[in-house]
Amino acid sequence: xxxxxxxCDADRCIECNACVTACKNEHEVPWGINRRRVVTINDGKPxxxxxxxxxxxxxxxxxxxxxxxxxxxxxxxxxxxxxxDLCIGCGYCFYACPFGAPQYPKTGNFGSRGKMDKCTYCxxxxxxxxxxxxxxKYGANRLAQGKLPICAEMCSTKALLAGDSEMIxxxxxxxxxxxxxxxxxxxxxxxxxxxxxx
Amino acid sequence: MSKSITASAHEASEDRDVSxxxxxxxxxxxxTVALAAPIMSxxxxxxxxxxxxxxxxxxxxxxxxxxxxxxxx
Numbered sequence: 489x490x491x492x493x494x495x496c497d498a499d500r501c502i503e504c505n506a507c508v509t510a511c512k513n514e515h516e517v518p519w520g521i522n523r524r525r526v527v528t529i530n531d532g533k534p535x536x537x538x539x540x541x542x543x544x545x546x547x548x549x550x551x552x553x554x555x556x557x558x559x560x561x562x563x564x565x566x567x568x569x570x571x572x573d574l575c576i577g578c579g580y581c582f583y584a585c586p587f588g589a590p591q592y593p594k595t596g597n598f599g600s601r602g603k604m605d606k607c608t609y610c611x612x613x614x615x616x617x618x619x620x621x622x623x624x625k626y627g628a629n630r631l632a633q634g635k636l637p638i639c640a641e642m643c644s645t646k647a648l649l650a651g652d653s654e655m656i657x658x659x660x661x662x663x664x665x666x667x668x669x670x671x672x673x674x675x676x677x678x679x680x681x682x683x684x685x686x
Numbered sequence: 687m688s689k690s691i692t693a694s695a696h697e698a699s700e701d702r703d704v705s706x707x708x709x710x711x712x713x714x715x716x717x718t719v720a721l722a723a724p725i726m727s728x729x730x731x732x733x734x735x736x737x738x739x740x741x742x743x744x745x746x747x748x749x750x751x752x753x754x755x756x757x758x759x
Contacts, residue, residue, distance in 0.1 A: 490744050492744060561736060561740055563741065563742060565744040569739070613739075614736070614738075629743065631745075634750065635749055636749075646756065646757050646759070651754065652744070655754055656757075662758060
């Protein structure tokens, strides 16, 4: 059975934020919520690195472990989904998640933040595949349409990989063998004209 | 005489108490069953829908294969 994963090739990410924009557009994500974000370290300095982050669809998901109403479910292909019908907006999942993936449409305390929203790996929710109800709550179900997440599919530098974990790991290994990694990568010294080890 | 009347009245009141207790026992049991039935049916329904929701959505279509091949460049 294929297991869905994201893998961001930090050597290729150029912090264009197109993955963030594409995600918001595809799923009509409400104002104030970003299901995906680009995090940059050493911004503006030689050796800066960017990585596109969203829900990592953990195998042993901490959000799932702490949810008091058990609204999370892991699909057979390893995608962590949640039910907005069951969610009470308590915020426990936000505190448990090491990636800051769960988002809330409103600011407030217990119960007044609204239903939690997060990356669905473009796999919708517990409703019937590609139904209007599913789209209204969770956005497009591209996986059921035979596609992959929009963020990865439209990445211009092919930095963000998505799909079967074995396949994307193989692709990443091929890249590293061919071009090197970090400061040993092809073109590093041309870009920075100095020796910076990463 | 008056003693025997008091005793019979006491017995009658005990009978009434017992029947009242039985009534509440039956009522309690019936309400428990009435409350549990929809909850149990909901659980069964949720179980069915959860199985459906947990199914794999990924398929290795031509579109997906093309994505993998373009990522190898």
